[in-house]
Amino acid sequence: xxxxxxxxxxxxxxxxxxxxxxxxxxxxxxxxxxxxxxxxxxxxxxxxxxxxxxxxxxxxxxxxxxxxxxxxxxxxxxxxxxxxxxxxxxxxxxxxxxxxxxxxxxxxxxxxxxxxxxxxxxxxxxxxxxxxxxxxxxxxxxxxxxxxxxxxxxxxxxxxxxxxxxxxxxxxxxxxxxxxxxxxxxxxxxxxxxxxxxxxxxxxxxxxxxxxxxxxxxxxxxxxxxxxxxxxxxxxxxxxxxxxxxxxxxxxxxxxxxxxxxxxxxxxxxxxxxxxxxxxxxxxxxxxxxxxxxxxxxxxxxxxxxxxxxxxxxxxxxxxxxxxxxxxxxxxxxxxxxxxxxxxxxxxxxxxxxxxxxxxxxxxxxxxxxxxxxxxxxxxxxxxxxxxxxxxxxxxxxxxxxxxxxxxxxxxxxxxxxxxxxxxxxxxxxxxxxxxxxxxxxxxxxxxxxxxxxxxxxxxxxxxxxxxxxxxxxxxxxxxxxxxxxxxxxxxxxxxxxxxxxxxxxxxxxx
Ligand code: NAD
Numbered sequence: 001x002x003x004x005x006x007x008x009x010x011x012x013x014x015x016x017x018x019x020x021x022x023x024x025x026x027x028x029x030x031x032x033x034x035x036x037x038x039x040x041x042x043x044x045x046x047x048x049x050x051x052x053x054x055x056x057x058x059x060x061x062x063x064x065x066x067x068x069x070x071x072x073x074x075x076x077x078x079x080x081x082x083x084x085x086x087x088x089x090x091x092x093x094x095x096x097x098x099x100x101x102x103x104x105x106x107x108x109x110x111x112x113x114x115x116x117x118x119x120x121x122x123x124x125x126x127x128x129x130x131x132x133x134x135x136x137x138x139x140x141x142x143x144x145x146x147x148x149x150x151x152x153x154x155x156x157x158x159x160x161x162x163x164x165x166x167x168x169x170x171x172x173x174x175x176x177x178x179x180x181x182x183x184x185x186x187x188x189x190x191x192x193x194x195x196x197x198x199x200x201x202x203x204x205x206x207x208x209x210x211x212x213x214x215x216x217x218x219x220x221x222x223x224x225x226x227x228x229x230x231x232x233x234x235x236x237x238x239x240x241x242x243x244x245x246x247x248x249x250x251x252x253x254x255x256x257x258x259x260x261x262x263x264x265x266x267x268x269x270x271x272x273x274x275x276x277x278x279x280x281x282x283x284x285x286x287x288x289x290x291x292x293x294x295x296x297x298x299x300x301x302x303x304x305x306x307x308x309x310x311x312x313x314x315x316x317x318x319x320x321x322x323x324x325x326x327x328x329x330x331x332x333x334x335x336x337x338x339x340x341x342x343x344x345x346x347x348x349x350x351x352x353x354x355x356x357x358x359x360x361x362x363x364x365x366x367x368x369x370x371x372x373x374x375x376x377x378x379x380x381x382x383x384x385x386x387x388x389x390x391x392x393x394x395x396x397x398x399x400x401x402x403x404x405x406x407x408x409x410x411x412x413x414x415x416x417x418x419x420x421x422x423x424x425x426x427x428x429x430x431x432x433x434x435x436x437x438x439x440x441x442x443x444x445x446x447x448x449x450x451x452x453x454x455x456x457x458x459x460x461x462x463x464x465x466x467x468x469x470x471x472x473x474x475x476x477x478x479x480x481x482x483x484x485x486x487x488x489x490x491x492x493x494x495x496x497x498x499x500x501x502x503x504x505x506x507x508x509x510x511x
Contacts, residue, residue, distance in 0.1 A: 033088025138248025
């Protein structure tokens with residue numbers, strides 16, 4: 001979204017009215033969900049959105065009705081047919097093994113990109129950052145959100161951080177395409193690759209590769225800690241930010257709040273074959289049923305949906321009416337106290353607010369920048385029902401892979417690395433020899449420090465000496481058998497590979 005002339009805006013608003021309605025799936029959700037969804041749909045209808053909603057039930061009732069995923073199997077039929085979901089917030093019941101429905105939908109439908117535009121509405125909504133206008137593109141399927149966690153010892157649990165080359169390529173390319181389509185000039189990648197050299201390092205590497213295909217867009221990389229600090233203090237330096245899942249989750253809430261309220265932002269979850277649109281806030285049970293909730297987040301998500309389904313004219317009409325509504329000081333209760341005028345305005349209820357937006361349809365904001373949206377070429381629009389079949393991301397070529405050794409993880413109560421090493425060295429382990437022991441990644445043998453505090457979780461690296469021949473898989477099996485026979489509690493192993501001359505594992509800290 002970027003500024004456009006009023007003439008262009010009015011020209012787009014006059015576009016063809018007689019297209020066939022696009023089927024979309026609508027889920028009202030829990031808490032304030034039904035209230036803000038009704039308000040949103042009322043505005044969409046009044047603005048002439050060409051949509052044919054199919055309503056499904058998701059959330060608390062479905063969870064408590066026995067579907068621990070929060071969605072009934074029959075509802076998937078609608079989703080797979082329409083491939084577009086407008087969703088109200090849902091309450092995840094505590095305990096009981098209920099899974100987050102958001103994560104289920106994102107992963108099941110392959111919604112790899114979470115797109116969250118965050119803009120300040122100064123001087124109408126108070127914010128310390130009047131120039132803030134950032135779009136966060138968060139990777140949505142990988143990273144620590146793969147949800148693969150294990151308890152390994154009495155003291156240690158682990159969560160696997162999975163980053164794939166096709167996953168990086170897809171999200172980075174999406175960010176650059178988004179920037180190009182929406183007139184944005186810069187994409188900033190944020191990772192922590194000074195520490196996670198392989199996982200975040202891959203994300204950064206792919207960012208550098210893909211950025212070379214977009215010479216018209218400035219590309220930069222920042223370490224996430226200083227990058228996030230700069231976003232919080234000088235947001236005007238940023239345009240589009242692309243980042244792995246966890247950093248994006250945290251950063252996008254911070255940036256949304258910096259605009260004045262999390263209640264103002266909508267988000268899109270985009271995949272190759274489907275898309276989901278929702279407000280970023282939750283079901284707000286504290287105000288549910290009172291008719292006071294702010295429908296703006298869901299309304300702006302619906303605006304993104306309209307752009308996605310090829311109705312940029314209606315999207316711009318609603319968005320500009322909404323901006324005019326803010327300019328006129330029409331606020332729901334959450335924003336009334338943050339209005340920048342000296343007089344605190346009387347708050348509007350959800351439906352009255354929707355009516356106020358409807359009254360302003362056709363108007364352009366006077367102070368805030370009016371918006372227009374590009375008509376996206378369906379062939380270049382991931383997730384759109386009429387999108388051309390997109391080429392799958394390039395699959396990494398199979399490289400020559402050589403086994404060099406194995407990391408054996410042990411659960412041991414004795415906290416002496418020296419004792420452990422001596423006991424391990426007394427076991428006959430074939431060509432694989434003990435090279436190194438680490439505890440929580442820090443080398444503790446040989447030549448460990450007494451100061452290093454140790455848990456009951458030990459990583460023991462076995463390799464053959466360089467002068468000896470390479471190990472085979474059977475040598476690893478024989479090693480595990482020997483250690484188990486000797487009474488060691490093996491909790492897991494990681495094979496150590498070389499990929500076409502490149503080491504495929506990290507060194508121990510201090511190694
Ligand atoms: P929340 O976002 O629901 O509420 C936080 C605060 O913001 C509350 O004071 C609430 O009244 C206020 N608020 C939120 N949206 C508002 C709106 N549109 N208008 C006015 N005020 C609004 O966060 P929470 O209380 O932590 O979570 C409540 C439930 O929502 C939980 O079950 C959580 O799991 C769920 N949740 C769902 C989603 C989703 O479906 N996408 C996202 C976040 C949380």
